[in-house]
Amino acid sequence: MTTTKGVRRPLGLAPTAVLLLGALYCLLPVCWVLAASTKTRGELFTTNAFAPGTGLFSNIADLSAYRDGIFWQWMANTALYAGVGALLSTAVSVLAGYALAKFRFFGRDAIFTVLIGGILVPAVVLAVPQYLLLAKAGLANTYWAVLLPSILHPYSIYLARIYAAAAIPDALLEAGRIDGAGEHRLLRVVAVPLMLPGMVTIFLFQFVAIWNNFLLPFIMLADDERFPLTVGLYTLLATGANQPALYNLVITGALLSIIPLIALFLTMQRYWRTDLSGGSVKS
Amino acid sequence: MRTKRLRLVMSAVLVGALAAGCSSGGQEETPQETGPVELTFWTWAPNMDKIAAVWNAAHPDIKVTVSKQAGGDEAAAKFLTAAKAGNAPDLVQAEYQMLPSFVAAEAVADIKGEVEAVRGQFSDGIWNLVTLGTDGVYGLPQDSGPMMFYYRTDLFTKYGITVPKTWDEYAAAARTVHAKDKTVYLGGFSSKDPGWFAGLAQQAGGQWWSITGEAWKVGINDGPTKKVADFWGGLAKDGVVDTQAPWTPEWNAALNGGKILSWASAVWAPGVLTSNAPDGKGKWAIAPLPQWSAGENYSGFWGGSSIAIAEGSKHKKAAAQFASWLNTDAKALDLLIKEAAIYPAAKSGQALMTTAPEYFANQADFWQQATTIAGTARGFTFGPNVNVAYSAYKDAFDKALQNKSSFTDALGAMHDATVADMKKSGFTLAS
Numbered sequence: 001m002t003t004t005k006g007v008r009r010p011l012g013l014a015p016t017a018v019l020l021l022g023a024l025y026c027l028l029p030v031c032w033v034l035a036a037s038t039k040t041r042g043e044l045f046t047t048n049a050f051a052p053g054t055g056l057f058s059n060i061a062d063l064s065a066y067r068d069g070i071f072w073q074w075m076a077n078t079a080l081y082a083g084v085g086a087l088l089s090t091a092v093s094v095l096a097g098y099a100l101a102k103f104r105f106f107g108r109d110a111i112f113t114v115l116i117g118g119i120l121v122p123a124v125v126l127a128v129p130q131y132l133l134l135a136k137a138g139l140a141n142t143y144w145a146v147l148l149p150s151i152l153h154p155y156s157i158y159l160a161r162i163y164a165a166a167a168i169p170d171a172l173l174e175a176g177r178i179d180g181a182g183e184h185r186l187l188r189v190v191a192v193p194l195m196l197p198g199m200v201t202i203f204l205f206q207f208v209a210i211w212n213n214f215l216l217p218f219i220m221l222a223d224d225e226r227f228p229l230t231v232g233l234y235t236l237l238a239t240g241a242n243q244p245a246l247y248n249l250v251i252t253g254a255l256l257s258i259i260p261l262i263a264l265f266l267t268m269q270r271y272w273r274t275d276l277s278g279g280s281v282k283s
Numbered sequence: 284m285r286t287k288r289l290r291l292v293m294s295a296v297l298v299g300a301l302a303a304g305c306s307s308g309g310q311e312e313t314p315q316e317t318g319p320v321e322l323t324f325w326t327w328a329p330n331m332d333k334i335a336a337v338w339n340a341a342h343p344d345i346k347v348t349v350s351k352q353a354g355g356d357e358a359a360a361k362f363l364t365a366a367k368a369g370n371a372p373d374l375v376q377a378e379y380q381m382l383p384s385f386v387a388a389e390a391v392a393d394i395k396g397e398v399e400a401v402r403g404q405f406s407d408g409i410w411n412l413v414t415l416g417t418d419g420v421y422g423l424p425q426d427s428g429p430m431m432f433y434y435r436t437d438l439f440t441k442y443g444i445t446v447p448k449t450w451d452e453y454a455a456a457a458r459t460v461h462a463k464d465k466t467v468y469l470g471g472f473s474s475k476d477p478g479w480f481a482g483l484a485q486q487a488g489g490q491w492w493s494i495t496g497e498a499w500k501v502g503i504n505d506g507p508t509k510k511v512a513d514f515w516g517g518l519a520k521d522g523v524v525d526t527q528a529p530w531t532p533e534w535n536a537a538l539n540g541g542k543i544l545s546w547a548s549a550v551w552a553p554g555v556l557t558s559n560a561p562d563g564k565g566k567w568a569i570a571p572l573p574q575w576s577a578g579e580n581y582s583g584f585w586g587g588s589s590i591a592i593a594e595g596s597k598h599k600k601a602a603a604q605f606a607s608w609l610n611t612d613a614k615a616l617d618l619l620i621k622e623a624a625i626y627p628a629a630k631s632g633q634a635l636m637t638t639a640p641e642y643f644a645n646q647a648d649f650w651q652q653a654t655t656i657a658g659t660a661r662g663f664t665f666g667p668n669v670n671v672a673y674s675a676y677k678d679a680f681d682k683a684l685q686n687k688s689s690f691t692d693a694l695g696a697m698h699d700a701t702v703a704d705m706k707k708s709g710f711t712l713a714s
Contacts, residue, residue: 041558042561045535045536046536046539132367140370218353222325222352222365224350224352234353235327235351237353238353238354238357239327
């Protein structure tokens with residue numbers, strides 16, 4: 001470190017300012033949702049955008065009463081899609097990533113190349129073909145219609161492979177094999193614990209992706225009892241040309257729908273920190 | 284009035300009984316059918332599940348399950364996808380302008396035979412929207428959006444203008460108002476609402492699409508529509524009408540704060556005004572739209588939807604029976620008005636609307652006026668690619684507003700884009 005304090009300060013300010021701007025950019029909409037969700041219908045468009053209103057509890061009550069509480073059914077559905085979907089997806093990704101990273105077998109590189117190709121194809125493009133396929137299989141408009149396409153996620157497999165390659169030393173696996181451990185035991189006792197931070201990352205990624213997914217459930221599901229929050233709230237917004245949109249309920253619903261995500265991130269945070277620091281101490 | 288209403292109710296009941304007779308005949312033709320017929324119904328009208336429950340209680344042999352969907356263009360896309368996969372619901376709510384695309388995709392059935400009995404319940408203008416000007420009938424009208432002129436009574440007095448009888452008077456009033464206060468406009472031109480423009484074109488007598496034999500004819504830039512475009516183009520160029528995008532918080536604030544004095548809108552506007560301009564309560568009134576020539580009396584439709592029956596449905600007769608009940612039976616119409624808050628398309632349903640909306644408490648004869656206006660509304664045939672025409676409208680007129688360029692050219696661009704898309708999709712076009 002040869003630079004002096006006096007030189008570093010002006011240089012150090014610019015990145016901070018950029019980061020602050022970025023934070024502002026990300027947080028302003030959240031603040032707006034927070035403020036807007038407290039407003040009644042009349043206040044929503046007439047009062048200052050960031051001034052709190054008086055209707056938070058009446059909004060929540062209205063939302064809960066809307067069509068006999070279907071909002072909470074949507075919340076439960078979303079939790080099911082995101083929770084089960086992310087768990088299954090994490091399991092598949094970890095198995096696939098571990099195998100691709102630590103075993104040499106015929107066609108391994110070909111499989112990996114295809115997976116990388118898969119990352120380049122946006123999920124949006126696949127939604128309609130997936131719908132037509134699942135409709136043929138008689139699975140459209142079932143919970144499976146949303147769960148099955150969420151399970152295989154090329155990017156997660158890619159992440160798992162990278163993570164497994166970095167976090168599991170070959171020497172450790174060799175030692176285990178010499179000591180007579182079978183492959184299943186190696187996976188259970190050596191690989192999975194070492195990959196845990198990576199698994200949390202994949203789980204969170206997939207959880208958020210499924211929680212926020214709109215197009216897939218929108219196309220797959222016909223029965224509103226099976227809708228997730230995104231599609232359900234959309235039905236409140238797009239009420240046809242002749243009905244005023246239920247803006248205040250949608251905004252309150254949006255606020256309630258991000259609370260579980262925030263809670264999840266806060267509780268999973270410590271695993272993630274391990275993940276980040278895990279990389280830094282590797283030699 | 285009372286006896287007339289009773290007669291209408293009676294005829295509706297008779298129609299219902301007739302329809303019931305028809306379909307029980309249909310049931311006998313398929314004796315392998317066991318248990319009640321199960322129908323699925325996609326709609327975005329609020330509380331439709333409650334209305335279906337009333338039907339289900341009275342008709343144990345036909346059970347309707349309502350699935351509430353999001354409205355708008357996406358709903359149409361979703362239905363078309365489902366129909367392609369063989370998964371379509373039996374009944375689907377279809378906006379009038381989307382119905383032709385369903386027909387072109389052979390996703391909805393011709394139900395002429397099943398609904399002949401209720402034809403008399405609907406005005407010619409509305410019926411034309413579900414026949415597309417052909418011999419077939421592709422849906423039953425549910426709600427309609429006849430257009431009328433909403434205005435602020437107090438501010439009209441303040442700025443010394445009267446309700447314009449013709450569009451010329453409208454233009455003069457727009458100049459007067461804006462000259463008195465630069466922040467105030469008589470009304471607005473919306474480049475975001477192609478449905479609004481289509482309604483005004485209908486009023487002027489435009490015919491955007493028509494079918495002759497197997498060929499489509501596109502007339503988006505026909506004489507009447509050009510007249511409408513030029514009219515608004517002139518006002519927009521002089522800056523005497525508001526051209527900001529409607530449905531934004533700013534527009535709501537202008538409407539609420541008395542900066543916009545009138546709105547050429549449809550019969551469903553009270554709902555919008557109630558939620559977006561709460562301060563104007565009791566200050567607005569309705570009148571017929573300004574006319575193109577004095578002495579004329581025409582309106583157009585903005586919005587509204589029909590109930591169509593999927594081509595893939597296994598129970599078309601039962602579905603038609605339910606659709607007929609829903610849109611013509613007195614009890615169902617009453618529920619549609621109260622629970623779903625719609626303006627019914629059926630004449631007998633319109634007669635049921637008696638109490639003025641709370642927002643229009645100052646105008647006791649609101650619905651009588653609306654019904655009179657609804658009778659003067661002329662529709663037109665929508666084409667199979669309205670979504671393309673509508674997005675072309677938004678693009679072209681947005682650009683025209685921004686560059687202050689000619690509205691006639693914008694209309695031409697919209698016409699050309701629509702024709703090009705139809706050619707690309709393989710429709711036969713009449714020269």
